[in-house]
Amino acid sequence: MYDFFKKRYKQASIYILIALCFILSVFFVHNNESFYDRPIAEVVKTVLEDKTTLTDMYNHSDHLFTQRITAILKNGEEKGQLIHLTNEYSSSGAIDQEYHVGDKLFISINTSPVKNTNLTGTIIDVKRDQFVLMIAWIFIFALVIVGKRQGLFSLISLIVNTLVLSFALDLYVKYSNINLLFICGVCVFLFTVISLLLINGFNEKTYAAIVATLIGTFISLFISYFVMWLTSENGLRYEEMQFLTRPYRLVFMAGLLIGSLGAVMDVTITMSSSIFALYDQDNNITVKALKTSGLDIGKDIMGTITSILFFVYICGSIPMLILYLKNSYALGQTLSINLSLELARALSGGIGVVLTIPISLYTSIFFINRKRAK
Numbered sequence: 001m002y003d004f005f006k007k008r009y010k011q012a013s014i015y016i017l018i019a020l021c022f023i024l025s026v027f028f029v030h031n032n033e034s035f036y037d038r039p040i041a042e043v044v045k046t047v048l049e050d051k052t053t054l055t056d057m058y059n060h061s062d063h064l065f066t067q068r069i070t071a072i073l074k075n076g077e078e079k080g081q082l083i084h085l086t087n088e089y090s091s092s093g094a095i096d097q098e099y100h101v102g103d104k105l106f107i108s109i110n111t112s113p114v115k116n117t118n119l120t121g122t123i124i125d126v127k128r129d130q131f132v133l134m135i136a137w138i139f140i141f142a143l144v145i146v147g148k149r150q151g152l153f154s155l156i157s158l159i160v161n162t163l164v165l166s167f168a169l170d171l172y173v174k175y176s177n178i179n180l181l182f183i184c185g186v187c188v189f190l191f192t193v194i195s196l197l198l199i200n201g202f203n204e205k206t207y208a209a210i211v212a213t214l215i216g217t218f219i220s221l222f223i224s225y226f227v228m229w230l231t232s233e234n235g236l237r238y239e240e241m242q243f244l245t246r247p248y249r250l251v252f253m254a255g256l257l258i259g260s261l262g263a264v265m266d267v268t269i270t271m272s273s274s275i276f277a278l279y280d281q282d283n284n285i286t287v288k289a290l291k292t293s294g295l296d297i298g299k300d301i302m303g304t305i306t307s308i309l310f311f312v313y314i315c316g317s318i319p320m321l322i323l324y325l326k327n328s329y330a331l332g333q334t335l336s337i338n339l340s341l342e343l344a345r346a347l348s349g350g351i352g353v354v355l356t357i358p359i360s361l362y363t364s365i366f367f368i369n370r371k372r373a374k
Contacts, residue, residue, distance in 0.1 A: 039107050040106060104126070164190050320366055
């Protein structure tokens with residue numbers, strides 16, 4: 001009974017702490033204007049002044065609106081004063097938007113040589129941190145409610161991995177003589193160990209998943225590099241990387257490595273968890289039965305994860321595909337320009353997924369045999 005109440009007390013303490021963090025963070029982002037260097041103004045009044053209809057060469061029509069905005073400054077020396085702004089937006093809203101009362105905007109204040117005149121300015125961007133925070137908290141609540149203890153550790157793992165990647169990229173930017181692929185290789189090792197140990201703890205299942213993840217990820221990278229070398233990278237279009245001042249092939253390979261890790265880690269933890277669950281249900285299960293069941297599980301998850309990889313990499317290119325096709329580019333040329341790198345990433349991840357299934361299976365069986373021997 002004492003242990004039961006002690007466990008409940010710990011759970012309640014964690015939930016209260018999370019709720020307190022939620023309240024404090026929401027209050028902070030709604031009142032943090034003084035922490036920004038750029039002027040911020042809150043919209044208090046909007047007036048629609050003009051509406052114009054536009055038609056392009058393909059007879060596609062759009063509407064252009066002119067909006068007069070009155071806002072109150074929330075920070076800086078002019079805090080509390082009213083400022084008048086002009087906003088032009090279209091009904092398509094591709095690169096602009098309509099503003100409403102309560103919106104907070106980043107602005108630049110126009111300097112006026114005449115004193116005692118109304119302040120005017122130009123809209124730069126929207127202050128969105130409060131919306132980002134709400135989405136983040138929805139994700140956190142869902143993670144903790146569904147995953148409970150493992151969900152909390154998953155969140156901690158995500159934060160730690162983000163900090164590790166940020167530090168690694170910052171290190172590469174500051175010291176250009178460091179090999180990016182080597183840095184990402186170290187990150188892959190840290191991501192794998194940190195994520196799996198935090199979520200699943202120190203046990204044979206975790207060790208099997210770590211070993212299989214590292215083997216599968218680096219084999220996937222090696223095969224991708226070998227194929228690129230064998231084909232002299234014919235068909236790969238690096239136009240989207242032309243703004244880089246660093247070797248773009250190296251950057252692309254580093255992206256392949258990090259991208260493959262996510263899919264491979266998903267497969268390894270699924271496979272190792274399933275194999276160890278079968279063993280826990282029947283400690284006398286034969287190796288042959290484990291192999292048969294493991295291959296059946298692998299076949300079931302192989303197709304779905306490779307499809308997920310395809311959708312994840314392709315979805316970001318949909319706007320550019322539509323733009324090229326609307327401007328009468330040939331379908332083959334459009335796909336080649338916009339999808340060559342994404343397809344290469346998806347194929348690299350798919351190779352990693354397929355190879356990781358038998359690797360995870362035999363790695364899990366190896367650790368199960370070690371556990372039996374003990």
